[in-house]
Amino acid sequence: MEELDLSNAGFTTRAIHAGQEPDPAYGALATPIYQTSTFCFDSMEDGIAKFEGTIPGYVYSRGGNPTVRALELKMAAIEGGEDCVATGSGMGAVGSVMIGLLQAGDHVIVGDCVYGCSNVVIRDVLPKFGIEVTPVNTGDLDAVAAAIKPNTKMIYFETPTNPMMRLTDIAGVAQVVGERDIKVVVDNTFAPPPVQYPLACGADIVLHSVTKYLNGHGDVIAGVIVGSADDIAQIKNIGVTKTCGCFCSPFDAFLIIRGLQTLELRVRRHCESALAVARFLESSPAIERVLYPGLESFPDHAIAKKQMNGLYTGILSFELKDGLGGRSRFEAGKQVVNAMKLAHVAVSLGDPASLVQHPASMTHHNVSNEVKASMGITDGIIRYSVGLEDTDDIIADLKQALATL
Known part of the structure; x- marks a missing residue:
């Protein structure tokens, strides 16, 4: 059977089919749950090559798992990004973005109304690591422009905000940033596709608490981060798999894949x-x-x-x-x-x-x-x-x- 081309497919077609093919081992329609901590190699040479990344494959579920990868490919297709990494919670996504992309001496502009736990991480924790934070009403594009400094590396906001429902013009913020090396990061939990597409509006990274609409059934805690392949690789390798160690579980990924289809x-x-x-x-x-x-x-x-x-x-x-x-x-x-x-x-x-x-x-x-x-x-x-x-x-x-x- 020929591989399905989803490049011009509609939203629900992508939500159902992206990242999912019949299981090559037994032909299972539903993505199997690969509930395993580690993976066996055919030989020392095979293991070395997979660790080095010279051949594809999985070595340890904290760094990658077939069930979780199906979810990541599906979310990348849904949000229109190059790649995705799934996390063990929405806060795992927030923390991993910060740890993965920022370092001491950087400056972050944060929306002045964000989820309480995100607020703690950004306003209280980041400064402990030498990262400067400026809260701004990101709905005021002039205020955003005025807050940018030479060391600004990220603008982070929710739209709509939690719980005041205020909006930020994503394309407007991207235009203010222009060619500067500043990542525009949007928490899209409150307005998931097909409501809103931050990447299409000019954002660099979009994240979700998958616990909410994406899973949609109140039985999973998880998060996702979608963006360019380079950004996701950095966030995954530094933030998700090592510093935070908050990779999504295979069983949770299976439940989310099921939820995304509707x-x-x-x-x-x-x-x-x-x-x-x-x-x-x-x-x-x-x-x-x-x-x-x-x-x-x-x-x-x-x-x-x-x-x-x-x-x-x-x-x-x-x-x-x-x-x-x-x-x-x-x-x-x-x-x-x-x-x-x-x-x-x-x-x-x-x-x-x-x-x-x-x-x-x-x-x-x-x-x-x-x-x-x-x-x-x-x-x-x-x-x-x-x-x-x-x-x-x-x-x-x-x-x-x-x-x-």
């Missing part, structure tokens, strides 16, 4: 339902504001229309009005969250079930109050991951929860 169907449903939920919440007299890129009222809606391909993610945040029933926003928010019956109180996202959480005390609890205030994260913000349940049922659950105020 990625477009799932993400489209998440996004369509989220837009309907956002419009419902925006119409509620109890809601002060709804943070969702798909709403015309959202400050960055023009950027969303430009780079989000008509889909606007399945995540939204909202804030209740102050003084409802004599309660503060925080107390009213607890009342509403606890009254929800369909959504689970949990800190992940992208699962089949709707999930709700309180960022200030959960995902960003380890961020200082000062930094949370600079991010715009108040005690009244509630983040909601819209699941795959019937949209009418999700809205009905929110309606009854709000009615308890």
Whole structure:
């Protein structure tokens, strides 16, 4: 059977077929789980050649595994990159990018609103190793340009941001960087393909917490990094396999490969339902504001229309009005969250079930109050991951929860 040419294939065709061929040993359709720590060689000469890389093959699963490699090839095709390395967690991806590409004396520009654990690594840990960090509102391209120094080596940001949903014009940042030797790194967890393609917009590296939409079933912790072959090789060899030692397990890779085959169907449903939920919440007299890129009222809606391909993610945040029933926003928010019956109180996202959480005390609890205030994260913000349940049922659950105020 001739090898399938995916160069002009559509998104779902690539998501299903890239990186996967029938198993050469027995013809298995599903990629086998190569649950092994090490690999045997035919001879000393064979082992030496594989260690040197003069012939292809695997030597030790921390450095490469056939099941994991199928996932990496699939993700490279999905994101439009030359290569990919899979990690044991989303934070494994973040840390490996930093360790793999930066050194003492370098300067990093970081978006002023990022995931709490990413914030700790970049703002608190990197300076301990002599790496300078400047937080910037990357949605302000003039501010990005003003923050660049001769030793700037990376601009790192999320778009949309967690949990404020603010957007950065990826192509605009790439244009500001121009020909400088600065890596533009985008955390694309909140808006995975087919919603947003950072590499196509000019980014150098895109990473994900695969735990979320890419796997999509709430049963895996993993991450991926996609970019040029040279960048991925450096990140993999220095960060993933050695310093961090956070390579993805074969079994987790198998589950993610399975999840990716329905990625477009799932993400489209998440996004369509989220837009309907956002419009419902925006119409509620109890809601002060709804943070969702798909709403015309959202400050960055023009950027969303430009780079989000008509889909606007399945995540939204909202804030209740102050003084409802004599309660503060925080107390009213607890009342509403606890009254929800369909959504689970949990800190992940992208699962089949709707999930709700309180960022200030959960995902960003380890961020200082000062930094949370600079991010715009108040005690009244509630983040909601819209699941795959019937949209009418999700809205009905929110309606009854709000009615308890």
